[in-house]
Amino acid sequence: MSFVRDQWYVAAYSAEVGRTLLARTILNEPLVLYRTSAGQPAALADRCVHRHFPLSAGQLSGDTIVCGYHGFTYAPDGRCVAVPGQQRIPRTARVGAYPVAEQDSLVWIWIGDPERADPGLIPRAPWLDHEAYTTVRGMEPLAARYELLVDNLLDLSHETYLHGGYIGTPEVADTPISTEIDQEQRVVRVSRRMDDAACPPFYAKSTGISGRIVRWQDIEYRPPCLYLLHSRVAPAGILPRPDGTDPDGFHVEVVYAITPSTATSTFDFWAVARDFALGDADVSAFLHDSNRTVVLQDVEALNRLEQVVAAEPPGLQELSINIDTGGLAARRMLARLAEESAGLAVPLS
């Protein structure tokens, strides 16, 4: 699988982008991110046009970046506005400027043809920046190809084995799933509804529920980058009311942004937004530390798997079973998007 270009990717959390230079490589493209004095995020190619020195090792001066090697100076649109020792600025003195947009406390970047960048296509994760939710978040670098993380997140049966003691219980792996490919909405949905399940520590300690639970896991994957897990837990037998309201349920919106860095490394952005214990610092610290531990368990496993996969001959057969239905759907969707961006297929919508 190759990268999917002509797509929006999460480059950073809003809080990471400020008046200092942030270097990040996305889809093999080295970038430097910063915020202008007016508060707008900007992203430029992280290579001076002169001798290719990383601009991120330079200085921010007003809204311009001054290269730390010879002083070539670039505006937020990538134009070079000053060179050392001479008045004439070569016409080719310009670095790439990337379309960026800020939404839901995330800084998104368009990787591909800038002419095709439509901010209206950016998928939403409104819980991350909403007063009715309290959110904890982080980002862990993954030394593995992004497809392994997609596979991991689309099949939550692994929670039972890899994340026991945190979020995994026997019922997760034992409960059948329903999977959808929605070509118009460009989304893969995987639903697992557990009527009577053990309550893992992640939810028991944060909600205060002591007995068995109803546990719903409804995944919405919007390829290639955004993954949403709508998680609902409640004491066993407690369901949403007929009118659709759900005052007795606890809702956790688990958000991942899967951003490829290189062919074998990935930014694993994760966030956990909850609609209970709002502002409770102890619950926030517990959920942050627990989820980070879970993410690091995945990171360790996927880093190990990357080493294996990288050493295998191409096309080596693997075995897929029922639990893989969601991951296989995601692969189909990613392959289709890659074909579209390469001009090999007509866009579906």
Next chain:
Amino acid sequence: MTRVYRIEWLPGSDRLRGTCHCGATIEGQDPLSMWQWLLAHPAHPGPGDPGPATS
């Protein structure tokens, strides 16, 4: 018409049932070949278990 393709894991069994937005259905045990069958819409191949559970 919304273009939604669905595969449901039939409770109490190891079987999967796939449903195309056109109403065509298939049952089987291999999600890979079932997605291939569904996404071939409108040219769904013949009915039946679509093959071995390998990819």
